[in-house]
Amino acid sequence: MNELAVQRNAVIELMRISPVADQLAARFAAAGHRLYLVGGSVRDALLGRLSPDLDFTTDARPDQVLAVVAGWADAVWDVGIAFGTVGVTKDGSQLEITTFRADSYDQVSRNPEVTFGDSIDGDLLRRDFTCNAMAIELPSKSFVDPHGGLDAVRLKVLDTPATPQESFSDDPLRMLRAARFVSQLGFEPAPRVVEAMTSMAGEIRRITAERVQAELSKLLTGAHPRLGLELLVDTGLADHVLPEVPGMRLAIDEHHQHKDVYQHSLTVLDQAIGLERKEDPDAEPDLVLRLAALLHDIGKPATRKFEDGGGVSFHHHEVVGAKMARKRLRELKYSKEIVEQVSQLVFLHLRFHGYGKGEWTDSAVRRYVTDAGPLLSRLHKLVRADCTTRNKRKAAALQRTYDDLEARIDRIAAAEDLAKVRPDLDGNEIMKLLGLPPGPLVGQAWKFLKELRLDRGPLEHDEAVAELRRWAAEQGIAGPDQGTPG
Incomplete structure (x- = not known):
């Protein structure tokens, strides 16, 4: 099957299961805005990993996006609106619509200084990897792939649209994302990506522990976690995060093998x-x-x-x-x-x-x-x-x-x-038999009976009572009918 046929089939199948994309595209077109299906949604369609959760990008600014989806979406959330993202649910699908981005980063933390862009090409250039830098223009359904993302998916190669040094300097978290995609998708990182990860491994210290943990968890729950971990260790990233x-x-000593x-x-x-x-x-x-x-x-x-x-x-x-x-x-x-x-x-x-x-x-x-x-x-x-x-x-x-x-x-x-497994007598029985109020002594008696239960298995009630009284006598604890120890 040639490249165009692969594109067409992927797009047709994605649209078949996601008619909301056509509905959304019609609303954006009527308002005079461009809309693209983008990123992981396109990549996953090409890999046959279809999902009702879709990502879009648009030239519309966030307030204009809110106006377009008003009255159409089942629900809207704007927690990411400062970064240009509006979330929408419609007919069971979860959609994220983000204004074209042309971010720059402060080079100290990973926090982007948000700058909205005006073109799909500029937006795709700032994305993390070429396999995520493809888009489908809607409603025409034309394929946009300026960085060879389709070939990257076909060959299972992980590379960056810009140079890896530029990409990882902007956002060091992308180095962990590289290992995560190796685990999830079975892709092999391009040599220049491995080289940049190795030379820039220390930059990962700019990332918060919470974000590192999220990527490690996704890596470990991927299909090929060993590959992702080996990449982290071989590049030196693991020295900083795990x-x-x-x-x-x-080192194995020749005289002491293990x-x-x-x-x-x-x-x-x-x-x-x-x-x-x-x-x-x-x-x-x-x-x-x-x-x-x-x-x-x-x-x-x-x-x-x-x-x-x-x-x-x-x-x-x-x-x-x-x-x-x-x-x-x-x-x-x-x-x-x-x-x-x-x-x-x-x-x-x-x-x-x-x-x-x-x-x-x-x-x-x-x-x-x-x-x-x-x-x-x-x-x-x-x-x-x-x-x-x-x-x-x-x-x-x-x-x-x-x-x-x-x-x-x-x-x-x-x-x-x-x-x-529980003691043969509960706390209420212990207090009644020993005349104790709630407190540490009841807990000690409960623990003693549990250990006895583990050692000997279930005891008859009378036997458990006798053992409890024996233990209490050893501790100097008198029952309610036994007087005070002299």
């Missing part, structure tokens, strides 16, 4: 994603699992110790790694929930290796489940993904052992409802 990852590239921790971690990430997709091919990407897989061994460099005889140990690297993961994710402004979930998975990822050939007691199995809590399904995937040995016999043995652990969890859970 230094623990390149920090795992440990796995390359960096490459191992990328392989664990790949395998975790494979397990995620195997469980549910249509599920949304699991950011928590992917972060945990990437960061599970970041404590190894700080804990590496060369042993006599050529061995290498990483004692307590899961403890150190959990603290490091928590610190880094907080600095990147991740939510408290994500920080705690990822750091807990890093902390627990090594626990299974004490299972041996099934030596754990039922109490140990209960504790494994209880400590994992709602993260248990993710922990299962992380532990299985962490097996990267090339020894097929060893790998199969590890997987069989974990199969056995999961089967034991299922058996015990069926009998005891492990998801809701």
